[in-house]
Amino acid sequence: MSEQGSRAVGRAGAGRPGVPNATVARLPVYLRALHALADVGRTTVSSEALAEAAGVGSAKLRKDLSHLGSYGTRGVGYDVGELVHHISSTLGLGQRWSVVLVGVGNLGQALAGYGGFDDRGFRVAALVDADPARVGEVVAGLTVLPLQDLPRVVREQGVSIGVIATPATGAQDVCDRLVAAGVRSILNFAPAVLQVPPGVDVRRVDLSNELQILSFHEHRKAALADQVVSA
Amino acid sequence: MSEQGSRAVGRAGAGRPGVPNATVARLPVYLRALHALADVGRTTVSSEALAEAAGVGSAKLRKDLSHLGSYGTRGVGYDVGELVHHISSTLGLGQRWSVVLVGVGNLGQALAGYGGFDDRGFRVAALVDADPARVGEVVAGLTVLPLQDLPRVVREQGVSIGVIATPATGAQDVCDRLVAAGVRSILNFAPAVLQVPPGVDVRRVDLSNELQILSFHEHRKAALADQVVSA
């Protein structure tokens, strides 16, 4: 996110009161839990049960849902189908977003083959790679295109989201090209901090970072255990 | 993280004042930026410059670093090498952590082959998969082991971190087995919320979630643009 701490406030008139950022980050989790419930045949669910499935407190869940309107029934709970609809709508999943994936190395190929994309509302429109040797290769049913084709692909396929799965070197270059081509939302798997103009959102997913954070906690737990032992 | 909002406070005596969680999450980013600076030959760096490279404000950076002691020199900046040392130490990267990777599907194989593990302090000690057909396969130089071997592998290899790269189905089972085997830190790539006993940390990395969050912002930007046009 381009450093906009503010909540996503909608203008008056239409009247969406604005959904806090922290809430938005949890909506996908709720959505998945709801789909799972629907698959099992449940039609209603209480905040308590849904919160349990999503791994959050029930009060937090209720407040989150309250930000997108009152769709629960007191004494009963929430209608699963209705809630799925409203959350999907809030997240903008009514339409199918087209995604361009840049970098077909180890990780890129895994992402291309991952079912998680098609899952709900996302379509991999094209694969792109900077390495001329890879261009023309067919991965997951798509032909790998050269970097130069980005503007055309974005335009013709109506791409609005870019996924960067390149090495850290060149990630910024790819990012610049994506932005220049008109992409305003980027998911970055490269271990690099990307500089983007205002209005462009970047979300970073960094494997190494996550491991190091775990390392910290593990380290702390180990130190704590030693202390207890020596006490 | 098992729902412990509190900061990682160290007991008196030894005197570590406790590092805020938000800070810990940023330390790996600083560390990477510092390594990049070191590679270019820089020996000192100002908070302003480092903050720029890490994509944060300089005040925030200084406050973060202050939590692990005063290692800067006023009027000069921070010594790159020294800072790398102290951050690494705080994160517990002094030792090499052994990691077991469960699930050698699309994503699992990509992770196994990813250089990001060996990068700094992490070693993939073993690969495990529930599918008997995959057991015995050699991936990234390691032979895939059956799920039953988890306890032995964890014990013999001193594994302390588990990575789950299985489908959502079975992720909880794998998680339980990891915990039973003694693993207290888990990185979960499966699209599922894992239930763990207290004392076990779980970090979730969910591709689909990230895309949906981007979708929300893209959706909002589109709505905003329409509004401007119609105004």
Place this chain on the structure above:
DNA sequence: ACGCGCTTGTGAACGCGCGCACAAAGTCGG
């Protein structure tokens, strides 16, 4: 028709984290 029990929705307090702005502290030139 009416009250009882269940569940939602929210008002209010709290705590964390962020950013500003400045004082403390060190360097460098003269």
Place this chain on the structure above:
DNA sequence: CCGACTTTGTGCGCGCGTTCACAAGCGCGT
């Protein structure tokens, strides 16, 4: 040795997000 400049370290106020606790609302049984 001193003064000016640079950069760190931090005290303080603010705003977001989480949590508690409860009142409002709805269904169901009688």
